[in-house]
Amino acid sequence: MGLAVFNQNVRPFAKMTRASNVTREEIDKAHWFVLNNSLELEQYLEEHKSILANESAFDISKRQQEKFPKWFKERMNQLRDEGSPEATEDLWSLANGPLVNVNIYSGCISNGIRFHTKDRDSHRKSQNSGVMVEGDHEGKTIGFYGNLCRVWELNYICGRHVVLFQCEWFNTGRSRFIKADAHFTSIDVRSRWYKNDPFVLPIQVKQVFYVNDTKFGDHWKVVERLQHRGIWDIPQRDDGLEPSNAPATDVFQQEETTNVVPNIVVDDSVEVRLTRDDVDPEIIPRKMTYNKVKYIKPGEMAQQVPEYERKKREKMELNRMRMAELGYQKMANALFGSNKKRKTKHTMEAKNMRAKGNLSDEDYQQPEDAPEDEDDDEDTFSYTDDEELIDSMNARKKNAVASTLQTDQLPTIESTMALSLAQGSRPAD
Numbered sequence: 001m002g003l004a005v006f007n008q009n010v011r012p013f014a015k016m017t018r019a020s021n022v023t024r025e026e027i028d029k030a031h032w033f034v035l036n037n038s039l040e041l042e043q044y045l046e047e048h049k050s051i052l053a054n055e056s057a058f059d060i061s062k063r064q065q066e067k068f069p070k071w072f073k074e075r076m077n078q079l080r081d082e083g084s085p086e087a088t089e090d091l092w093s094l095a096n097g098p099l100v101n102v103n104i105y106s107g108c109i110s111n112g113i114r115f116h117t118k119d120r121d122s123h124r125k126s127q128n129s130g131v132m133v134e135g136d137h138e139g140k141t142i143g144f145y146g147n148l149c150r151v152w153e154l155n156y157i158c159g160r161h162v163v164l165f166q167c168e169w170f171n172t173g174r175s176r177f178i179k180a181d182a183h184f185t186s187i188d189v190r191s192r193w194y195k196n197d198p199f200v201l202p203i204q205v206k207q208v209f210y211v212n213d214t215k216f217g218d219h220w221k222v223v224e225r226l227q228h229r230g231i232w233d234i235p236q237r238d239d240g241l242e243p244s245n246a247p248a249t250d251v252f253q254q255e256e257t258t259n260v261v262p263n264i265v266v267d268d269s270v271e272v273r274l275t276r277d278d279v280d281p282e283i284i285p286r287k288m289t290y291n292k293v294k295y296i297k298p299g300e301m302a303q304q305v306p307e308y309e310r311k312k313r314e315k316m317e318l319n320r321m322r323m324a325e326l327g328y329q330k331m332a333n334a335l336f337g338s339n340k341k342r343k344t345k346h347t348m349e350a351k352n353m354r355a356k357g358n359l360s361d362e363d364y365q366q367p368e369d370a371p372e373d374e375d376d377d378e379d380t381f382s383y384t385d386d387e388e389l390i391d392s393m394n395a396r397k398k399n400a401v402a403s404t405l406q407t408d409q410l411p412t413i414e415s416t417m418a419l420s421l422a423q424g425s426r427p428a429d
Contacts, residue, residue, distance in 0.1 A: 002088075002090045003038060003040055003090040003091070003094060004038065004039060004040070005034055005037070005038050005094070005162050005201070006090055006094075006156075006160050006161070006162065008110075008162075008163055008201070008202060008203060009110065009111050009203070010108055010109065010110045010111075010163045010202045010203075011108065011109045012103070012105035012107070012108045012151050012153055012163060013105065013107045013108065013109065014105050014106040014107040014120070015105075015106070016103050016104070016105055016153075017103075017104045018101055018102070018103065018104070019102045019103075019104045019152075022102050022104075024100075027098060027100070027102065027154075028069070029196070029197075029198075029199065030098070030152060030154060030164055030199050031069060031097050031098055031154070032065050032068070032069060033164065033197075033199040033200075034094070034154070034162050034164070035068065035069060035072065035094070036065075037201060037204075038094070040091070041072070041094075044072055044075070045064070045068065048064060048067075048068050048071055048072070049064055051071075052064055052067070069097065072095050073095045073096060073097065075095070076091055076092045076095035076096075077092075077095070077096075080092050089158055090160065092158075093156045093157050093158040093160045094156060094160070096156070096157055097156075098154040098155060098156055098162070099154075099155045099156070099157070101155060102152055102153070102154060102155070103152070103153035103155070104150055104151065104152065104153075105150075105151040105153065106119065106120040106150075106151065107120060107128075107151065108151045108163065108165070108202060110202035110203065110205070111202075111203065112228070113207055113228055114128055115128055115129070115131070115148055115151075115165070115202070115205070115207065116128040116129050116148070117129060117148050117149060117150060117151065118147045118148060118149055118168075119149075127209050127210070128207070129147045129148045130145075130146075130147060130148075130207060130208040130209050130210050130223075131145075131146055131147065131148050131165065131167055131200075131205045131206070131207065131208065132144065132145050132146075132205070132206045132207075132208045132223070132225070133167075133200050133204055133205055133206070137173060142172065142173075143172070144169050144172070144194070145169070145170050145172060145187055145208065145223060146167045146168050146169040146170055147167060147168055148165055148166075148167055149166050149167055149168055149198070150165075150166040151163065151164075151165060151166075152164040152165075152166055152199070163201075163202055164199045164200070164201065164202075165199065165200050165201070165202055165205060166198045166199055167198050167199075167200060168192055168195075168198065169192060169193055169194045169195075169198075170187050170188070170189050170191065170192065170193075171188070171191035171192055171193040172187055172193075173193060176188070177191060179216070179220075184222050184223075185222070185223045186213045186215075186216060186220050186221065186222050186223070187220070187221055187223060188219055188220055189210070189219055189220070189221050190219050206225070207226075207228075208223050208224060208225050208226075209223075209224040209226070210222070210223065210224070211224055319332075320332045320333075320335070323335075
């Protein structure tokens with residue numbers, strides 16, 4: 001199987017960049033963290049610690065961090081030269097240290113959980129950069145809370161790779177920086193600690209979210225832990241028994257979701273008809289009037305007639321009929337016009353002649369080949385662009401009224417009625 005650090009269930013993503021600002025000191029810290037957290041190297045670490053204790057008991061941990069990488073490299077090279085099977089390819093590759101080129105990513109999926117760096121989260125509404133790791137502090141196991149800053153990928157010889165999380169940790173070493181009760185854990189995010197120990201393995205990390213704490217202030221965050229869907233903190237066993245000595249870092253992830261909802265078979269043999277046989281068909285006419293609006297072809301001019309205009313026309317039509325009953329048909333036609341509007345070419349020529357006084361309504365005969373006139377809807381009226389024709393027709397109407405009122409053939413009362421009816425009102429009795 002090889003070393004566990006070379007077989008992590010992780011997949012970095014996003015754009016990969018070669019870190020140009022990574023110092024050799026940071027690479028050495030990352031390499032020491034990998035060596036110190038590899039279970040397969042425990043016997044070598046204990047052997048080296050015994051050698052250091054024989055030399056001096058002063059600050060063994062710091063001295064081992066400085067000297068163990070070189071000692072382990074010399075040990076593996078010696079065993080490989082001797083042809084010892086102890087110096088496997090993975091151990092020899094790990095002992096020779098990482099290459100100078102470090103791959104940097106802004107995201108990583110570890111055991112099915114998506115992590116983003118803090119900078120990547122700043123451009124999104126979601127939050128995937130909160131991390132929590134359990135570690136030792138002054139002989140006690142506490143929770144370290146922080147944010148993911150960068151995803152490292154260390155390259156070793158023989159094509160081996162190790163992914164690390166570089167994080168920043170909030171200072172939770174004192175009670176004034178963390179407040180915990182039975183329901184909430186709130187931390188002060190202004191202070192940092194363990195700046196020289198920023199690296200963790202992705203498999204050691206748990207994802208958390210930080211929510212603003214409305215009780216203590218803006219710089220306080222409430223830690224929210226969650227259980228991811230399809231992931232349980234128990235190792236997987238083939239024999240079905242409970243694990244006894246399994247490491248706590250193993251995480252089981254369900255690869256496929258079982259069918260919790262049974263398949264329901266729907267009988268689709270029922271024929272659904274989209275027509276009805278219980279009602280008679282209804283034929284909708286081509287021209288329909290809705291809300292007194294006539295829908296006409298594009299290009300024709302029409303508009304809805306207001307209520308006051310409709311009443312005015314009804315009153316004018318009533319006055320025209322009254323004048324016709326009194327025998328003043330010609331004068332009524334001159335005052336109120338005809339209900340029919342002739343739209344043909346011959347009709348327009350006749351209107352121009354009548355406007356000039358050369359032809360009367362009785363003298364006009366429509367040509368045989370001319371099309372029949374169509375009645376316009378009473379709520380639709382049209383316009384003409386011939387302003388001279390309109391002015392001429394208005395002048396003709398005024399002259400007709402004046403000449404009719406001055407004739408001696410009309411009694412005075414009938415002349416008064418004709419004038420009143422022409423103005424749209426009825427004379428008083």
